[in-house]
Amino acid sequence: MANALKIGVAGLGTVGASLVRILQTRANALAVACGRPITVAAVSARDASKDRGILMDGITWYADPVEMAKQADIDVFVELVGGSEGAAEDSVRAALVRGLHVVTANKALLSHHGVELAKLAEEKGRLLNYEAAVAGGIPVIKTLRESLTGNNFSRIYGIMNGTCNYILTRMEREGLSFADCLKEAQRLGYAEADPSFDIEGNDTAHKLSILTTLAFGCEISADKIYLEGITNISIEDIHAAADLGYRIKLLGVAQKTESGIEQRVHPTMVPLDSVIAQVDGVTNAVALESDILGELLMVGPGAGGEATASAVLGDITDIAKSRPGAQEVPVLGRPAHLLEPYRQAEMQSHEGGYFIRLTVQDRTGVFASIATKMAENAISLESIVQHSKQPVTPDRPQTIILVTHATMESAVRKAVGAIKGEGYLIGEPQVIRIERPKT
Incomplete structure (x- = not known):
């Protein structure tokens, strides 16, 4: 059996403690599945005295995750600190620069610095895995x-x-x-x-x-x-x-x-x-x-200690099963230097249409005015109805619900703005997109 894969875990909150517990209690089964033992060699958290229900024998404690990334005798740095800057970013960068594999559940970090970190990981020939960053236990x-x-x-x-x-x-x-x-x-x-x-x-x-x-x-x-x-x-x-x-x-x-x-x-x-x-x-x-x-x-x-820990564990076992010299999967699906610049789409028609809720004063001509403003902005209405759970009375504000056919967001906002200018609207209008998924 190959040498043990040594793990350092930064952050011992709900997810981190669950992960360490699973690695300890299922060590034998994981060793068989991965062809090598996986051991927790170092951890980092704020409070060393807190009882987290995990065994600390043989584990080196670090108060600073950056120091752990730089100094600990580990192969994989697991970042569960959170946040897009500060200790999370600094420790992940330090780990990659040192040549460690990295596993993180930090979507904020990746959304802000993902491309830079991917380039660094690929330059060093190391894995940067992040299954737990999106949708928890779903392997998307x-x-x-x-x-x-x-x-x-x-x-x-x-x-x-x-x-x-x-x-x-x-x-x-x-x-x-x-x-x-x-x-x-x-x-x-x-x-x-x-x-x-x-x-x-x-x-x-x-x-x-x-x-x-x-x-x-x-x-x-x-x-x-x-x-x-x-x-x-x-x-x-x-x-x-x-x-x-x-x-x-x-x-x-x-x-x-x-x-x-x-x-x-x-x-x-x-x-x-x-x-x-x-x-x-x-x-x-x-x-x-x-x-x-x-x-x-x-x-x-999509969340919770066990579900997120499961996703992190999957990333760790992928690293344990990998072998030196094997072709690594690009961090972001393709080599980071080949990612295309982001090109934002122009505003287009929304096929699902829109739901619009208006609370209005009950007075003559309101329905006609609303329909006119929609027509002036080339918005076709699927339906327009008065919607109220209470009896209609002359003094009671009325709720009007509109459902549009496919139209432009800008047209909807312009029409609603025009309605607000007519003086019969009470409170703010509600506008919600309608999607009609295949599933």
Whole structure:
């Protein structure tokens, strides 16, 4: 049997502690599967006295992950610190410069510095693996990097944030407000004390930018993503969507067009009978559309210590099974120096149409005015209905729901702006894209 593969783990939170525990308790089975033992030789975390339920015999402790990357007697540096800058970036760079393999679950780091780190890893002839950075336990990175090589991808989309999916699921099932669902998510540990990174869509955007690069062979461009979170989704939107045969999900979508690549993250209405509409709670789902395979939908746990640790473990075992001199898989699907510059797509017609909710004063001519503003912007309406759960009275504000056919986003925004200028609108209008996935 080959020499042991020595691991250094930076960050002993939920994921890091789970990983070390699995490596220790399943050491024999892993050695047989990989053809060599895998041992944890070093760890780094803030508090050395905390009981994490792992054995520390024979493991060297480092207070500073950068020092561990530079000095520890290890073959693989596992970064589970988090964050796009600081200790996470410095330690990963130090490990690669030293000639260590690196495994990370850090989507923020990769979305900001992925191309540079990929070039460094490839120059050093080392692996940089990151399955756990996107969709937790779903093996979407390996699928794109290895299993579907040769496919030309046209679109990728999915539910990539369990916190948002949990909140939207609870709102629909129990009729709770966004604020109440968020508090419950925080109580259960599905949402952070400061949940803005998740609920504003940034987490999904980071993951989407990585998948976009793998699918389309372009440089990572997380700053070119249209971004909209779920904080403005109301229970009224949830009910209206259900009445129309839709369910609201926060989707990340990237697609290739003749003019470039379009990336967007936003609340989306999907048909109730589609497969992705059935993905509830903290579960994630990623769909890949290609010319050879067609459409593949992968569903599974998107977060949590065990699911993420499983993905990290898979990356480690891939390294354990690799042999010196073997051709390595490019970090981002193709050699980093061959990645094409990112070319943002021009605005185009959205085939799914739009859902528009307007709260208006109940007065004569409002319906006609709204229809006119839509027509003036060349927007064809599939339906326009008055939607209210309460009896209609002359003094009560009324809710009007519009569903458009395929149209331009700019036209929708212009029409809504014109409606706001008429003086009968109460509060802010709600505009949600409609997607009609094949699955």
